Every structure is written in C-alpha cells, then in structure tokens.
Amino acid sequence: MTQYEPVIGLEVHAEMLTESKMFCACPVVDSTEAPPNTTVCPVCTAQPGVLPVINRQAVEYGIKVGLALNCTINEFNQFARKSYFYPDLPKGYQISQYEHPLASNGWLDIDVDDETRRIGITRAHLEEDTGKNIHMGSSSLVDLNRAGVPLLEIVSEPDMRSVEEVEAYARKLRAILVYLGVNHGDMSKGVLRFEANISVRPTGSDEMNTRTEIKNLNSIRSLVRASQYEIARQIKLVESGGQVIQQTMGFNEESGKTTVQRSKEYADDYRYFPEPDLPPLNIDRAWVAAIEKTLPELPDAKRERFIDELGLSVQDAGVLVADKATAEYFEAALKADVDAKTVANWVTGELFRLMNAAGVEIEQVKVTPEALVDLIKLVEAETINNNTAKEVLEAMFETGHSAGEIVKEQGLAQISDSSALEAIIEQVLEANPEPVEKYLGGKEGLFGWLVGQVMKETRGQANATVVNQIMRERLEGMRKA
Amino acid sequence: MTELTELTIHEAYALLKKGELSSVDLTQAYLDRIDVLDGRLHAYLAVTSDETLEQARRADERRAKGEDDPLLGIPVAYKDVLCTQGVETTCGSKILAGYKPPYTATAIDKMEARGAVMLGKTNMDEFAMGSSTENSGYGVTRNPWDTERVPGGSSGGSAAAVAAQMATAALGSDTGGSIRQPASLCGVVGLKPSYGRVSRYGLVAYASSLDQIGPFSRSVADAAVLLGAIAGHDPQDSTSVDMPVPDYIAALTSDLKGVKVGVPKEYFIEGIDPAVERIVRAAIDQLKELGATVQEVSLPHTDMALPVYYLIAPAEASANLARFDGIRYGPREQGDTLWDTYCQTREAGFGPEVKRRIMLGTYALSAGYYDAYYLKAQKVRTLIKQDFDAAFEDVDVIACPASPTTAFRIGEKVDDPLQMYLSDVFTLALNLAGNCGISVPCGFDDDNLPVGLQLVGPAFGEERILRAAHAYEQATEWHKRVPVLSG
Numbered sequence: 001m002t003q004y005e006p007v008i009g010l011e012v013h014a015e016m017l018t019e020s021k022m023f024c025a026c027p028v029v030d031s032t033e034a035p036p037n038t039t040v041c042p043v044c045t046a047q048p049g050v051l052p053v054i055n056r057q058a059v060e061y062g063i064k065v066g067l068a069l070n071c072t073i074n075e076f077n078q079f080a081r082k083s084y085f086y087p088d089l090p091k092g093y094q095i096s097q098y099e100h101p102l103a104s105n106g107w108l109d110i111d112v113d114d115e116t117r118r119i120g121i122t123r124a125h126l127e128e129d130t131g132k133n134i135h136m137g138s139s140s141l142v143d144l145n146r147a148g149v150p151l152l153e154i155v156s157e158p159d160m161r162s163v164e165e166v167e168a169y170a171r172k173l174r175a176i177l178v179y180l181g182v183n184h185g186d187m188s189k190g191v192l193r194f195e196a197n198i199s200v201r202p203t204g205s206d207e208m209n210t211r212t213e214i215k216n217l218n219s220i221r222s223l224v225r226a227s228q229y230e231i232a233r234q235i236k237l238v239e240s241g242g243q244v245i246q247q248t249m250g251f252n253e254e255s256g257k258t259t260v261q262r263s264k265e266y267a268d269d270y271r272y273f274p275e276p277d278l279p280p281l282n283i284d285r286a287w288v289a290a291i292e293k294t295l296p297e298l299p300d301a302k303r304e305r306f307i308d309e310l311g312l313s314v315q316d317a318g319v320l321v322a323d324k325a326t327a328e329y330f331e332a333a334l335k336a337d338v339d340a341k342t343v344a345n346w347v348t349g350e351l352f353r354l355m356n357a358a359g360v361e362i363e364q365v366k367v368t369p370e371a372l373v374d375l376i377k378l379v380e381a382e383t384i385n386n387n388t389a390k391e392v393l394e395a396m397f398e399t400g401h402s403a404g405e406i407v408k409e410q411g412l413a414q415i416s417d418s419s420a421l422e423a424i425i426e427q428v429l430e431a432n433p434e435p436v437e438k439y440l441g442g443k444e445g446l447f448g449w450l451v452g453q454v455m456k457e458t459r460g461q462a463n464a465t466v467v468n469q470i471m472r473e474r475l476e477g478m479r480k481a
Numbered sequence: 482m483t484e485l486t487e488l489t490i491h492e493a494y495a496l497l498k499k500g501e502l503s504s505v506d507l508t509q510a511y512l513d514r515i516d517v518l519d520g521r522l523h524a525y526l527a528v529t530s531d532e533t534l535e536q537a538r539r540a541d542e543r544r545a546k547g548e549d550d551p552l553l554g555i556p557v558a559y560k561d562v563l564c565t566q567g568v569e570t571t572c573g574s575k576i577l578a579g580y581k582p583p584y585t586a587t588a589i590d591k592m593e594a595r596g597a598v599m600l601g602k603t604n605m606d607e608f609a610m611g612s613s614t615e616n617s618g619y620g621v622t623r624n625p626w627d628t629e630r631v632p633g634g635s636s637g638g639s640a641a642a643v644a645a646q647m648a649t650a651a652l653g654s655d656t657g658g659s660i661r662q663p664a665s666l667c668g669v670v671g672l673k674p675s676y677g678r679v680s681r682y683g684l685v686a687y688a689s690s691l692d693q694i695g696p697f698s699r700s701v702a703d704a705a706v707l708l709g710a711i712a713g714h715d716p717q718d719s720t721s722v723d724m725p726v727p728d729y730i731a732a733l734t735s736d737l738k739g740v741k742v743g744v745p746k747e748y749f750i751e752g753i754d755p756a757v758e759r760i761v762r763a764a765i766d767q768l769k770e771l772g773a774t775v776q777e778v779s780l781p782h783t784d785m786a787l788p789v790y791y792l793i794a795p796a797e798a799s800a801n802l803a804r805f806d807g808i809r810y811g812p813r814e815q816g817d818t819l820w821d822t823y824c825q826t827r828e829a830g831f832g833p834e835v836k837r838r839i840m841l842g843t844y845a846l847s848a849g850y851y852d853a854y855y856l857k858a859q860k861v862r863t864l865i866k867q868d869f870d871a872a873f874e875d876v877d878v879i880a881c882p883a884s885p886t887t888a889f890r891i892g893e894k895v896d897d898p899l900q901m902y903l904s905d906v907f908t909l910a911l912n913l914a915g916n917c918g919i920s921v922p923c924g925f926d927d928d929n930l931p932v933g934l935q936l937v938g939p940a941f942g943e944e945r946i947l948r949a950a951h952a953y954e955q956a957t958e959w960h961k962r963v964p965v966l967s968g
Contacts, residue, residue, distance in 0.1 A: 042584045046804045048577065048685040049564045049586060051718050081800050083846075085823055092803020140819075142808065271846035273855060276689035276797055278719050 066103025504554025576830025586683020603638030633663030658908025665933025799842030
C-alpha cells in the first residue's frame, strides 16, 4: 500500500511589539486587557481624510527578524492595499506589502529526532493588524485597539514533511522572535498566529498536489492538532479515490476537526495595488548593517557556545536555549563562580520538575538565579547533602526564601562533626547488638543497614562519608577486640 | 468706497492693518451677503455664522495685540472635502450626512494659525467626482454669471462663493481639474499646486496620487499669499515634500521679459469652443506683449490623459471609498446580514457617479485585468509626465485653456458622463504628471461667460506660473469684472 507524506508550509503572523502602531502614534497595548477603543485615533479608525505614516521602529524590528532568518533585506520596499470588507478592517483595505516585501529568501534550521533540517523562508513582510469583532447575541461590536498594530507575516517554503517539523519550526521561530525582543511570544494574547498550507503526496514523490489552507490557528497546540487532523483527512480522502480541493479551512478547537470556510471559486479578489499614500521605502544598507550589529546572540549560536565553552550536553544546551528566559536565568546564575554543568543539572532537572508540577513559567519562579547558586554552594560546602538540597529547593520554590534561611529554620545543616557523629554511632551499635554480631561474623551487607540507622537518627543530615569512615573504624576495632 | 465684499485679500489687509476695517465688520458683510444670495446660488453646504464671528473677534484681538498677517481676519470658505473638527463635513455625499470629524485638515490648521476666518463649507460634486457640482448629494450650485449654468466642478461651491463675493477666497481640491475648471467657469483665479506641495492630511481622498488642495481668489497675488500659507511639508502626509516654501509674493513681477511660454499644439483640438480658443489665443498674444517669447510645444500623449485618468483615479477611489461602510460613522441602512448592511448603506449613501467610478476602479484592479488596465495606465502616465519634462526643457511655462468650454447649462451633460469627462481634458494631464497649474480670467464669450487661461509649470514651479499669471492680470481688466447679482 502507498505511503503518504505531507507537504507543509507555514504563514506566521507576528505582532511587532513596538511603542506605537504601524501607521499612527497610538500605543501598542495588550489588546486582551485594554478597555475597547481606548487606544485609537483618527488614523487607525479610518476617519475620512487621514493618511498613514510608516513606523520606523516597526521596519527596524522587521529587519531584525529578516536578518535572524537569514533573509535578504530588500532595498526597495513598497506598501500595497489589500482590499476586502469586514468591520474589523476600518479602511476597507489593509496596508500590507505585496510585490516588494521587506525580506526574502531566508532559512531557518530546525532539529527533529537529532537531525537538522533547513526550512526555506520565502518572505517576511510588514502589514497592519485588524481590530476585533466581538459578537454579542444578535449584534456585534468592534474593538479597534488592535487595528494598526504592526504585523510581520513570515512565509515559509513548503519544506516541512511532518507535524513534528511543523511544531519544531513554530517553536524555533517563536524563540527567535522573543530573543530579538520584537514579540513576547505569549500566544494567549494573540501576538502570534499561524496558517498552515497542507497537501499530501506519495512518500518520496516530488509532485506538489492541491493544498488546503488552515487559517487562524492561535497556538502551537492548535497548529499541531489541526495539521494532524488535516493530513489524516487528506490521506484518507486520496486513498479512497477522492481529490483534495483547494479550500480555506478553519479549525474547530472543540471537535478537533478542520472545516471548510470557502472554496477557491469564492476566493476573495484582494485587488492589490501600490499604496499611493506612501512613497516607496528605500532601506539604507548602512542602516541594515547597524541593525545587524545590535542583534543578540540567537538560540543556535548560544547552544553551540554552551556545548563548546561550558561543556554542556547537547540535550541540556538545547533545552536551556529553547526559551530565552530560561537561557537568561541560566546565564545569570553563571555570573557567580559555579560549575556550569551543575547549574544546568539543577535547572533542567529539579527546577523544571517543580515548574512543570506547578504549571509556571521561569519568569514566575521565586527562586532567583543567585538563590539557586547559593543553594549549590551549600552542597559544595557540604553544609547540606544533595537530597536535602532538593527539599530545600522545593521550599525555596514555594516560599521564595533563601537556601540559608530554610536550612537554618528547619535545622537541615549536615552533621560532619566527628565527635557528634561518634556518639550517635555508639548509640546505634549498642542498640543493635545482633546485626553487629552478624556483621562481624561475615555478613558484610549489614554495614549499609547500620549506616542507614545513623542517617535515620540524624534525619538524613549526617555527612555520609564521615559516618562511613567512623562506622568502619569502630566495627574494625570491635573485630580486633 | 467699494463694497467690503469686493475687496481682495490684499485690499482688505491694507484696511485692516490701518485700523480702518475690523474683521468682524468684514466678516459680517460676507455673512449678510451669503444670507441674501446663497439661497439662490447654493455655494455653501454650511455657514458657521456664530463660530465665524467668534473667529473674526479673535482675529481683531490678535491684530490689536500687534499681530500682522495678510490673512489675519480674512473670511474664507473651505470645500466640504476638507475636514473641520466638530463642523459637519460631508464631501457632498449623503453617506457622510451629519459627520463631524474629530480633527482638522492640516491646510485649514495652517490657515487658522495665520488668522483666517472660516465662513463655512462649500458645495461640491460628491467626493470631488464631477465637473459641474451637479453630482452633489445636496443640490447643485449655480454659476454667479448665469444662474441657469453650472459653476464647474468639483469645487464649484468654492469657485462660485469667491466669484459672487460670498468669500474673499476659498480652498478647493483638484484631482483632474477641480480647481482650475470651476475657476475658469466662474471667472476667478484657481491654483492647483504641484503634487506634494500641500499636505493632503484631512483632505478626504478621492484619488490619492492626484489630489491636491489649492486656493481660489480674486487676484493672483491673493493666490500667492494663500499658497504660501498652506504649502509645506507635513509629517502626517508622507507624500508631502520637504522643500522650503518660497516667498511667492516676491516672485510676482509686472513684465515677462525672458520668460519662454510654450503653447501645446495638442490643446487646440476639435471640440474646443471657438470663442474659448480665440480668447485664449488673444491672451497668449498678450503674454508676448509683456515680453515673453512664445513657441509651440508638443505633448504627444495628451490624448491618452483622459483614459489614463479614468483608470487610475477610479482605481484609487474604489479603495479610498471602501471605508464608507456605515460601521463607524455616517448613516447606516441596517440589513439582515452584514453584507446586506454594507450593500444597502452604500446603495443609499452614494450617488450614481460615485458608484460608476467605484465600479470602474474595482474592475480595473481585479485579478486578470490589473496588468491590462491599472498597470498599463501607470506606464502611460509616465509617458505623459515625460512629455511635460521634455517640454519644460524648452519653455518656462505652458499656456492653454483651462476648459474647452465656458459654463454649460445645468442638466446639459448629466446624462452623458463621457461628455462631462471631456470638461477636464485640458486639466487632468497635469495631475497625472504632478505639475502645477493656475487658471486666471482672460476674457468673456458672447454670453458674458468667463474664460480662463491656464498657465502650467513643472513640479514645484509655482513661482513661474504665479509670475506669468500676475503679469497678465496686471495688464488686463478681466479680473475686475464682477457678476451682477441681486437677492
């Protein structure tokens, strides 16, 4: 039976979180929280007679993304009008870029199953976001706070061949946007939206078949679910002798199914033409070069550095750089004189475990990088042992108190004092004459049990190395006696 | 003493400066005259009486405090296509009935900063689409020289108000001739500045790449003052050009020695009213007498200007007018569905000419037609511009008629859009090329209807055309004739 593979390209709409909107001076705010229509002006509400003015910062942000995605930044830029009627589109057209986008011909490397794949970036262009329609029973209201917020539309080549690749691409792209500081990546705020173009073909074939387009996917989870469903739907259709029709689909979060929104014959004719209110924008090479110098270290470069210079494992390095805040947390901890691998272990191990259990992001974690270092120092100084340290971290995670405070409050400091331990060991040996007898008779395995009794007496705070040493000396002494 | 309403800006300024006249008295004289005449002429859609007098009082106060400006206290009218904060701005369309903009157009802001007093908003062809003001959603404006005739358009209200002495001066907008043609038909001075010279912010867009705001006045010197007031770069209009604004008054001279005038052979065509041709040719001879040298030039793509204009302007208009959807402002015709609401609102709100141009433009931009129409038109537009560029290598200004006819009768061309479109055949090429042009009164036909001489300059060559127009005006008496009107 024929095996099928999907052919997938993604369009990502990323809001550029500039100070002001794309074509007016209104501030860019969290559109899920600001009261409706409070950040609007004559321009973004499309009053008659107003004109757009290009936001330089938005262009700069777009150039940053283009450079990070290895694109050519085009010298000649032109905005165009994309016409359609909808209440959330005040002018009746969206100012976008059509024939002359900001950036083109780039790529993004993604890692799936220990393999690196290069996904082509067709283009990235600037446009303006729409407002939001709010439906209330039989009537609808329009909130234009979001109207005019700069958007960068990033279009990939149809280079993805699995849902895993789609997810990896989306996550990597999101990470880059956050690293660049142009988008905060919080999809619940609608700052990042996806559209997937999907077709299927026999595995290994190079034909490009009719595709469908799934619009308005507002999270990576929806993107993944919708892609999975749509791929399966198309394969099933083709296997049963059917044909995929070029359609625009929506994704129903509840049913998990894609549904047809409109077919090609009803496709909008957007009647693009060059925006006469904005002269062509020529992007100065020197400006691009200056922006390039300001680019931060991006995830791939950071990962390589973590591996090469800090000696981290590929796995740990990958996990630490996948999220900018995590990488920043890790690097903040390294400012102290502390072993990088140890910090990496604590962050990717215990800290991640606690975060997952509590369902919080690293930004909300109460344990500062400095506090984590203090904890590691206590272990290194043998004030506490590793197991106690995990308990201390949990308490720090919950209370935000320092490791030192918690160790003191709960009396968790490790007992390394030989005289104190000798007394306890003496008690244990006296209280357990039989196991001692058996040990001396050759049952060597009971040594560990006897040490365990000491740990029990000290609630785990005894320094195991010291206990081992004294215990052995005492027992050997008894044997001789 | 002459009637106050006959005064030009410069004449009124002299009296205001000497303290022999107050802005309040001057303004009241205009309000009284509007009261008497405008019922018949209907040049105004709105007269802001109370606010007008308040502005006049403020102007007098400013002058009393030592401010001195030729425009301080001068009563002017604004075409209703210019946004005025809190004052109804309809663009002559039912779809904007009751609309009060939340902001004021940059050009008007500049006029107000100089102290000009707003009399009101003038009638126009709906969204500046037309050549007779008959396309207004609020009734036609009548030509002060013959009230059975049109004032031209689309800025017919502004032209008629200035001609009938219902305003010292006015602002209009010109996309294909909408200042120069009505100026010609009403016997006043009308100037279309070069594209980018005046900010379009607050000018409700008809065709964004062609629209310009410009003045109407009763003298060339007044037009120079007005242009100086409204010209200049505006950060809110990215198509306005960041070039210094010259002292236009300083450019005015009484002779034309050394000025080379070109007469385009393609502009004296079949269909031109013989009286217009005769009068304009006589005016060109007059330029020669003033010291200019006159030579024939060729603008070979002239006959393509009209079809090119009627692809580009409607294409831009089809998008510009998409915002009139009844959602955020203007009357709404509530339908059963969103789509019905759109259709019914626009069906009821727009007049036939506006609908015609929206359809023309939508078609020209449609997938499969874009290359053949819009793109081709843009290419020919470049050729038209190159025609002018080449001509201006040989001459300083080009002289031709502003309109092929004098004022035509109301109703004469309403059923024949093509005939109406031909009214702008001498004006619209300039808009396509981005040049400047002025119409100055140069005679009257046998029916005592005014004829305008159009003087065309290259982009940002306003000083040249103002100089030529002023010298011509000073050597002739045409601009002193006034229409005889009674309430």
